Amino acid sequence: MPLAPTVLGINLWLLQAVVPLWLAQGQVPRWLLGSSPLPCLLLLLGMRFRRHLWAQVVLLVGFPMLLTLTDALGSLGIDRLSPQLAVLLKLSVFVGYLATTCHLLARESLPDDPLRLPVASWVTKPLDAPPSSRKLRRRAATHAMLQLLCVVMPGLLFFAICLHKPNVRQLLRMLGSPAKVTALQATLLAAATMLWASLFYFGVMRPLKLHIGHDAALRGELGRLRQASRRGKARPQLFVAMAVALAGMAALLFFGMGL
Amino acid sequence: MRKLPFFQILCALLLVSSLVFFWQCIGHLARRDYVAAGMLTVIGIATLWVGSELARLSLSERDP
Numbered sequence: 091m092p093l094a095p096t097v098l099g100i101n102l103w104l105l106q107a108v109v110p111l112w113l114a115q116g117q118v119p120r121w122l123l124g125s126s127p128l129p130c131l132l133l134l135l136g137m138r139f140r141r142h143l144w145a146q147v148v149l150l151v152g153f154p155m156l157l158t159l160t161d162a163l164g165s166l167g168i169d170r171l172s173p174q175l176a177v178l179l180k181l182s183v184f185v186g187y188l189a190t191t192c193h194l195l196a197r198e199s200l201p202d203d204p205l206r207l208p209v210a211s212w213v214t215k216p217l218d219a220p221p222s223s224r225k226l227r228r229r230a231a232t233h234a235m236l237q238l239l240c241v242v243m244p245g246l247l248f249f250a251i252c253l254h255k256p257n258v259r260q261l262l263r264m265l266g267s268p269a270k271v272t273a274l275q276a277t278l279l280a281a282a283t284m285l286w287a288s289l290f291y292f293g294v295m296r297p298l299k300l301h302i303g304h305d306a307a308l309r310g311e312l313g314r315l316r317q318a319s320r321r322g323k324a325r326p327q328l329f330v331a332m333a334v335a336l337a338g339m340a341a342l343l344f345f346g347m348g349l
Numbered sequence: 350m351r352k353l354p355f356f357q358i359l360c361a362l363l364l365v366s367s368l369v370f371f372w373q374c375i376g377h378l379a380r381r382d383y384v385a386a387g388m389l390t391v392i393g394i395a396t397l398w399v400g401s402e403l404a405r406l407s408l409s410e411r412d413p
Contacts, residue, residue, distance in 0.1 A: 319405055319409065320409055321409065322406060322409040322410055324402065324406060325402065327398065327402060328398075328399060328402040328403075331395045331396075331398035331399045331402065332395070332399050334391065334392075334395040335392050335395035335396050335399060338388050338389075338391050338392035338395065339392055341388060342385065342388055342389070342392070
């Protein structure tokens with residue numbers, strides 16, 4: 091018999107039925123005293139046959155409802171039998187009982203339920219995945235290379251700044267003391283990290299992200315440019331360029347630097 | 350009678366003439382005359398620009 095739900099159920103029965111009846115001795119009818127072991131018996135019965143549906147209903151519905159029999163009949167009517175702390179205690183024990191019982195029933199379900207088979211007995215077969223397309227393979231290879239780059243480049247910078255002996259010796263020769271070398275190495279590392287992160291974001295990740303999003307802004311700009319180029323009207327740039335070319339040639343002639 | 354492609358001829362002439370300007374610019378650079386080389390570069394770029402604009406206009410006239 092499972093320990094936690096049984097103990098909590100018995101505790102709940104003691105708190106809800108036995109203790110109030112015992113405190114109100116002499117003021118309750120005999121039949122109520124006689125029926126007090128009934129919830130406990132029901133609990134034990136439900137626990138014993140918990141694999142059956144009726145027993146689960148008894149555990150989750152019948153037992154708690156039967157426990158309220160004492161209060162429901164209103165036969166006690168003494169406030170001191172149910173102080174606030176006791177109500178809180180009863181409530182917490184009741185929640186604990188429901189949680190542990192539900193957990194127990196969910197764990198041990200019917201034996202012929204195929205979903206409740208142990209994981210070790212499952213037979214798994216891999217599905218035949220369709221061959222990935224060339225584009226997808228290329229994209230996966232690009233992502234793998236980017237991941238590799240993310241590891242290799244910072245590692246290389248770290249090695250060059252902090253671990254490469256000739257570099258460290260050169261820094262020591264330039265600065266004189268190891269403390270200054272350490273400070274410079276920290277500064278260089280911070281600068282290299284910032285530079286690398288900025289370059290990686292603006293040079294690699296941002297274009298890649300825009301490409302995966304089908305370059306909406308670029309396509310819009312291209313559409314606008316196409317519309318502008320279809321207009322059979324001279325743009326101001328033409329006149330500006332003509333003026334610049336003519337002025338340049340005039341200046342060349344004027345200053346005697348002719349062709 | 351077939352129409353002569355004036356725009357196309359003009360823009361081809363402009364593009365070729367811009368190359369002449371650049372060629373002259375190299376000659377001035379070789380003589381260390383940097384001011385003239387700079388002015389010729391500007392003129393070459395402006396001529397190239399005019400040629401490209403005319404090419405665009407000729408294309409838009411051909412395919413309205």
